[in-house]
Amino acid sequence: MITNKYIYHIELLVGLFKILIPSVLLGRWLVAVLPFQIGLFQIPLYLGVVVAFITCRVQYDRFYQRRDAAQRGAVLAPEIKGRWPGNVDILVKLVKAFHEDYPMSFEESLFDELQSDTINVRILWQDLILTRDHHIIKTVLATRFLDFGKGDANNKTRLALTLSLRSLFGLLGNGIFNTDGEEWKAHRALTRPFFARERVSDLEHFNHYGNKVIELFLARALSAESIDVQEVFARFTLDVAGEFLFGTTKLDTLDLPLPKPGEAAVGAKGSLGHDYGGFLNALEQIQLIISQRIRRSWLWPLYEWWGDATSPYSKAIDDWVAPLIHEALEAKKKRGSEKMNVDEGSLTDHLADSTDNVTLIREELINILFASRETTASLLTFLMYMLSQHPEATMKLRAEVMDILPEGAPTFEDVRNMKYLVAGTDHPSPSTSLLERDSPLVCPSTPQHAGVYTSFGFPRRSWIQANIHAWLICQSDVFRFPHATSKDLWGDDAEEFSPERWIDPERLKIMTSDPFKFVPFNAGPRICLGQKFAYNEASFMMVKILQVFDGFELHQEDAPPGSLPPSSWKDKGGRAAIEKVWPLSTITLFSKGGMWIRMHPAETDAE
Numbered sequence: 001m002i003t004n005k006y007i008y009h010i011e012l013l014v015g016l017f018k019i020l021i022p023s024v025l026l027g028r029w030l031v032a033v034l035p036f037q038i039g040l041f042q043i044p045l046y047l048g049v050v051v052a053f054i055t056c057r058v059q060y061d062r063f064y065q066r067r068d069a070a071q072r073g074a075v076l077a078p079e080i081k082g083r084w085p086g087n088v089d090i091l092v093k094l095v096k097a098f099h100e101d102y103p104m105s106f107e108e109s110l111f112d113e114l115q116s117d118t119i120n121v122r123i124l125w126q127d128l129i130l131t132r133d134h135h136i137i138k139t140v141l142a143t144r145f146l147d148f149g150k151g152d153a154n155n156k157t158r159l160a161l162t163l164s165l166r167s168l169f170g171l172l173g174n175g176i177f178n179t180d181g182e183e184w185k186a187h188r189a190l191t192r193p194f195f196a197r198e199r200v201s202d203l204e205h206f207n208h209y210g211n212k213v214i215e216l217f218l219a220r221a222l223s224a225e226s227i228d229v230q231e232v233f234a235r236f237t238l239d240v241a242g243e244f245l246f247g248t249t250k251l252d253t254l255d256l257p258l259p260k261p262g263e264a265a266v267g268a269k270g271s272l273g274h275d276y277g278g279f280l281n282a283l284e285q286i287q288l289i290i291s292q293r294i295r296r297s298w299l300w301p302l303y304e305w306w307g308d309a310t311s312p313y314s315k316a317i318d319d320w321v322a323p324l325i326h327e328a329l330e331a332k333k334k335r336g337s338e339k340m341n342v343d344e345g346s347l348t349d350h351l352a353d354s355t356d357n358v359t360l361i362r363e364e365l366i367n368i369l370f371a372s373r374e375t376t377a378s379l380l381t382f383l384m385y386m387l388s389q390h391p392e393a394t395m396k397l398r399a400e401v402m403d404i405l406p407e408g409a410p411t412f413e414d415v416r417n418m419k420y421l422v423a424g425t426d427h428p429s430p431s432t433s434l435l436e437r438d439s440p441l442v443c444p445s446t447p448q449h450a451g452v453y454t455s456f457g458f459p460r461r462s463w464i465q466a467n468i469h470a471w472l473i474c475q476s477d478v479f480r481f482p483h484a485t486s487k488d489l490w491g492d493d494a495e496e497f498s499p500e501r502w503i504d505p506e507r508l509k510i511m512t513s514d515p516f517k518f519v520p521f522n523a524g525p526r527i528c529l530g531q532k533f534a535y536n537e538a539s540f541m542m543v544k545i546l547q548v549f550d551g552f553e554l555h556q557e558d559a560p561p562g563s564l565p566p567s568s569w570k571d572k573g574g575r576a577a578i579e580k581v582w583p584l585s586t587i588t589l590f591s592k593g594g595m596w597i598r599m600h601p602a603e604t605d606a607e
């Protein structure tokens with residue numbers, strides 16, 4: 001059987017043959033018809049024929065796509081014209097910008113350069129449509145949902161590789177994130193009941209780990225030292241997920257030593273103070289490999305020609321998860337025909353209740369762990385950052401918390417009554433949705449610059465990056481980055497941190513005028529299953545923090561060397577000029593070197 005592992009090799013060979021066979025035939029014909037012998041000059045001749053063949057093929061495809069779009073009353077999205085073949089120079093700039101620039105600013109400059117909110121970056125001849133146009137995002141995510149997919153799951157023998165399916169395979173296998181069509185539907189049906197309202201509205205399961213976070217924060221605050229809140233929130237969300245999803249308290253990462261101010265090293269994602277051990281290191285490593293793959297575009301498998309770089313780490317994950325699944329299946333046997341109640345047990349138990357397929361359970365668990373962890377941690381981290389920069393918002397938020405619940409664990413109702421908190425947390429971590437079209441599509445007309453309406457035709461097999469990322473970060477109050485159209489979407493104060501925009505009726509009208517302006521959790525049929533869980537988790541943690549602390553000071557000088565934003569950002573204007581941390585993004589957003597905050601215990605200030 002052909003496994004996913006070898007598909008790239010086969011695709012590459014098929015692709016090469018498709019180019020080489022006609023080129024060789026053409027070359028032989030040329031050699032035969034030439035009236036003289038060319039000897040060794042045959043080599044450059046054959047090379048020339050290959051180059052000419054590829055060029056003609058690319059031009060023909062372009063001509064065909066343009067004609068097809070025109071027949072449908074559309075145009076192709078404006079294309080970035082790099083200096084090097086295949087836009088290799090743009091690829092190099094993208095990678096460089098990823099390491100050095102303010103997130104998405106290079107992409108933003110490309111939108112601006114072409115004066116369009118939808119562009120084709122066409123890296124290495126692969127159509128890559130970037131869009132920050134919410135009309136198109138709506139089409140992709142909702143109205144024409146069925147026309148788009150995560151990747152080419154059915155046709156496994158063609159050269160176009162998709163980022164989503166193939167590059168994430170090492171980690172996510174065929175889980176909910178990584179599948180399409182009927183397979184995805186089956187996953188969603190399997191997992192959805194676990195996120196029933198009764199279960200996610202029970203905030204009690206955050207309490208144990210929430211208390212641990214407070215203890216850690218207090219210990220550092222009492223010694224007047226800063227703490228890397230990013231690291232703490234990453235562990236908090238992980239430990240919560242471990243219990244909620246896997247039904248295990250074995251992770252307990254909050255008990256491991258934390259990085260110390262001034263002594264931490266720059267880690268893969270944040271600061272590094274401790275080696276987590278097998279399972280967690282494996283998770284971190286795989287996520288890094290995936291983000292590397294995304295940057296390498298469709299060429300990534302070449303870097304892993306001799307073996308899937310994720311394999312050793314997948315094995316470590318398997319070794320950790322397998323006994324938990326085994327336990328859940330054994331427990332099911334003992335229960336006999338009795339099914340579990342919807343509000344009992346972990347996700348592992350529920351999945352085991354529905355299937356004996358160990359691979360399916362494993363993949364589903366890892367998918368949801370992947371979905372749940374960094375996203376919520378990132379939201380909490382950047383919310384703390386914003387509070388550190390806006391003491392007036394901290395005061396307002398704390399006043400609300402102290403008014404409703406000065407101590408104790410908040411319930412779902414408590415949180416729901418905290419209007420300012422809800423507004424403050426309405427800024428989830430950005431993410432990028434990357435989808436693929438398998439046939440040409442014309443999107444509905446969308447207003448482009450200068451009020452001109454345009455319909456874009458997306459060529460067959462384009463990758464479409466609904467650029468929720470660029471698009472999202474600028475519009476939420478926590479994640480705002482310079483964005484050409486954010487003011488059009490969100491008003492003149494788009495770049496200001498202002499939870500009030502979610503409360504003031506007039507401003508709220510702007511926010512809610514089109515639900516597709518704000519899609520951090522995706523939209524349409526594939527909307528995030530954990531949205532309520534994430535809001536509850538983040539709100540719970542913030543209430544606990546604000547009951548104990550009344551001020552947060554950013555101490556980014558305690559971060560490892562090289563973590564502060566480059567001084568060149570000062571000239572860039574917008575958020576880049578004022579940012580005090582260096583936001584970086586792999587799949588979710590994080591702060592380089594951690595987010596070092598000194599907490600002020602409320603009692604200390606009162607004295």
Ligand code: HEM
Binds near residue numbers: 372530
């Ligand atoms: C602030 C936190 C979160 C954000 C911003 C977020 C965002 C998203 C986004 C954008 C997607 C769509 C991804 C794509 O298909 O390209 C998604 C899907 C998903 N999320 Fe979340 N998420 C968050 C937290 C969570 C949590 C806590 C859970 C579970 C406990 C979760 C479970 C899922 C699942 C299962 C999917 C796949 C849905 C599907 O494909 O049908 N998420 N999330």
